Amino acid sequence: MxxxxxxxxxxxxxxxxxxxxxxxxxxxxxxxxxxxxxxxxxxxxxxxxxxxxxxxxxxxxxxxxxxLAPMDDAVEVLAELYRAHDIFIVTAAMEHPGSLRHKFAWVGEHLPFFDPLRLVFCGHKHVVNVDYLIDDTPHHFERLDGRGLLYDAPKNRRENRYDRVRNWQDISHFFAGALA
Ligand SMILES: [Mg+2]
Structure with a gap:
């Protein structure tokens, strides 16, 4: 395989x-x-x-x-995916410029395996070149070349244009299936 x-x-x-x-x-x-x-x-x-x-x-x-607390299973599943795929953290940090150094420090503490050069602090996310973007804000998918995976959140329950993942176990299963 x-x-x-x-x-x-x-x-x-x-x-x-x-x-x-x-x-x-x-x-x-x-x-x-x-x-x-x-x-x-x-x-x-x-x-x-x-x-x-x-x-x-x-x-x-x-x-x-x-x-912030990590989502359940996020750190473990990200570590698995990190070995199998090219993972980038893509965050619209420019919505809150004061967040930049805090987000950088958060990743260093919680995701120490993560290469800092794989952090993308941006505004619009459609500039990134990815096969998949996992995000809870559906407007980031609208001009994206890749495929959006919508992470379930209170604000997006009425959105039905994209595949939805409810948690990190769903993400793990999705990419296990995508590999088969
Ligand atoms: Mg978000």
């Missing part, structure tokens, strides 16, 4: 890192909210416009990106 070595781009926020959970925790603490039973909804919809403005300011400051 010959296996194909794919070039795979992987998003950070809400794909490798559980950004949503940290934002919910931040909003509860900052505004005294109790969002537990609504934590599975897009956070912007749970906040007032002034609370959303405060969240944007906090994201631009950026240090929250240093302290």
């Amino acid at each position: 010959t296996s194909t070595r794919y070039r795979i781009g992987v998003d950070m926020d809400d794909v490798i890192c559980n950004t949503h959970a940290s934002l919910i925790g931040w909003a509860e603490q900052e505004f005294g909210l109790s969002l537990g039973d609504r934590a599975d909804e897009p956070i912007e919809t749970l906040l007032t416009s002034s609370q959303n403005a405060a969240m944007a300011e906090m994201l631009n400051e950026g240090s929250i990106f240093r302290h």
Whole structure:
């Protein structure tokens, strides 16, 4: 059996890192909210416009990106895929320029096997040349040459144009199948 070595781009926020959970925790603490039973909804919809403005300011400051939890199984599956494929982390870090050094440090801590030259801090993702892009934001797929794999998230539940993966086990199975 010959296996194909794919070039795979992987998003950070809400794909490798559980950004949503940290934002919910931040909003509860900052505004005294109790969002537990609504934590599975897009956070912007749970906040007032002034609370959303405060969240944007906090994201631009950026240090929250240093302290995100990895998604379940993300580190283990990424390590496996890293051996079999050409993996690049592709994150629209320019949406929050203050996040750059924190994202870089996060990868160094949690993914020490990852070559820093495989980190792509960008704005628009359609500039990258990948066979697959794993992302929770479907608009990144619209002008992409490669194929989008949509990582399930509260904000994308109505999107049905792309193959959906629910977790990192799904990603592992997808590429195991793609190799067969
Ligand atoms: Mg994302």
